[in-house]
Amino acid sequence: MGNKLNLLFAAATLVTAASNVNAQTLNLGSDVKQAIEVVKADEIKADIAYLADDKLKGRGPGTGGYQMAVDYVIGRLKSMHVQPAGENGSWLQDVHIRRALTQSPVLTFNNAPLAGAFNIYPNPVTPAVKGSSQIVFAGYGISQPALGYDDYAGLDVKGKTVIIIRGTPDKFSSSVAAHVANGLTLLKAAAAHGAVGVIVASTDSVVRNPNAVATPLGSNSIMRTDGKVAVSHTYYSEQIKLYGTMSYAAAKAVFANSEKSFINVVTKFKAGEPQSFDLKGKIDFSYASTYKDILSYNIVGKITGSDAKLKNEYVVHSAHLDHLGIGRPVEGDSIYNGAHDNASGVASLLGIAKVYDNLKIKPKRSILVVMVTGEEMGDLGSGYFASHPTVPVKNIVADVNTDMPTIIAPLLSIAALGAEHSTLNKQVDEAAGYLGLSVEPDPEPKQARFTRSDQYSFVLEGIPALHIKYGSKTPDGKNNLNDFVAIWRAKYYHKPQDDINGIFDFEAGRKYAQLNFLIGYLVAQDPAKPSFNAGDIFASKQ
Missing domain, CATH: 3.50.30.30 (Glucose Oxidase; domain 1)
Structure with missing residues (x-):
């Protein structure tokens, strides 16, 4: 299967992703246009490589490997001038599992x-x-x-x-x-x-x-x-x-x-x-x-907004830092490295933090960069942060979650899971248009992916949230990326084979980070708070 996958994706990665044909539809200032370009594919790769290294032993909550991941992420956030926003002025929120x-x-x-x-x-x-x-x-x-x-x-x-x-x-x-x-x-x-x-x-x-x-x-x-x-x-x-x-x-x-x-x-x-x-x-x-009982941690960092009033409101960028640790051997390997799931999502958030570090003028609202624990145990860390945040819960206006973006082919189209429930659709369309990406319905609706990751924890607390996944478009025009993903998933998902030696398109990772940054930035700039659509099942929770 590995050779088949390599053949499937080798051709795809030779093709440059779609040009920014709609770049003029969004009026971004030169400061933002320049800052968004600081995200680098090589840095996405380097962050994934460290977090998915065997020495972290699969980043199981409460383990030394997870602590290594925590230390690495905090070090990276400090280098980009993100401020701690955890408990008692620290970077951390204790999570008692x-x-x-x-x-x-x-x-x-x-x-x-x-x-x-x-x-x-x-x-x-x-x-x-x-x-x-x-x-x-x-x-x-x-x-x-x-x-x-x-x-x-x-x-x-x-x-x-x-x-x-x-x-x-x-x-x-x-x-x-x-x-x-x-x-x-x-x-x-x-x-x-x-x-x-x-x-x-x-x-x-x-x-x-x-x-x-x-x-x-x-x-x-x-x-x-x-x-x-x-x-x-x-x-x-x-x-x-x-x-x-x-x-x-x-x-x-x-x-x-x-x-x-x-x-x-x-x-x-x-x-x-x-x-x-x-x-x-x-x-x-x-x-x-x-x-x-196990003690683990969420990491919470803050980028303070520029508006005197709106800086007291927050847009969350979330990703889970944990994975499955050491488990049943598969093909002689028992370390579940979690390179795609979710070292790639954490790398994306670090890329977003770098963009903000290079913005001369921060957005009106503040940004929280939140790396949560226990997602693989049932969205536990995000559930705790969403219900017991380190800032007033009423001041959190949206969550943009990144979980296993599946960066295995050029990013040409996206599905914004959960955006159909709220006004976040507006920012998704604007950000995707700027990057030349089309927005499609979920290609795998039966997977019910919206309720299977950390964004769901925020929705349950009345906070509009979404999770960007790949669309169906492929460079060859067959537009069947979900079929390719199904083959990939069978070999790599929740297996020790999900390490840095698997299939990656780091340019797609770069674009994912840019897209998620833009969505969060546009929400942070909009004077109006996001809201659930009238009559939506989640509207009564807001």
């Missing part, structure tokens, strides 16, 4: 062992949990009355455990579907209606392991210094005492007691027939949780 593991899970149905496999997520606060409740089927577990859909309408779930299936109505767009089916969104909906437990039932009838029994599940959370949970995707509040999954066989047994066939209920429900109803019976559950 708790890894929890379930022990001794027990789940019985009507006082008998459950007929089928189940799993229970650990509780990051309470080491031992025990409870009992009636059970209710609540469809997808989605409650979005504003979107014309509510599985809880007319259903009494107070003090009960809801059994749901994973999915969304067909009418929802990919990003909306990913948001409403997110585990935390489901837990919040259940809690809002008074439920004490959530169980996700599998609709897959294929028996992969007929001897399956209860198995331990792990989760990662961010803890506050007072012992409460700050960020988690498997825990919402002490009200929800049980969050777990059950197999198809277990769901069949539970539904049989209510004289309704599980498969018939699911078939009718997915066909559009409402199927939420009480199930006859109760469950009893108990489990223990064990913990391992």
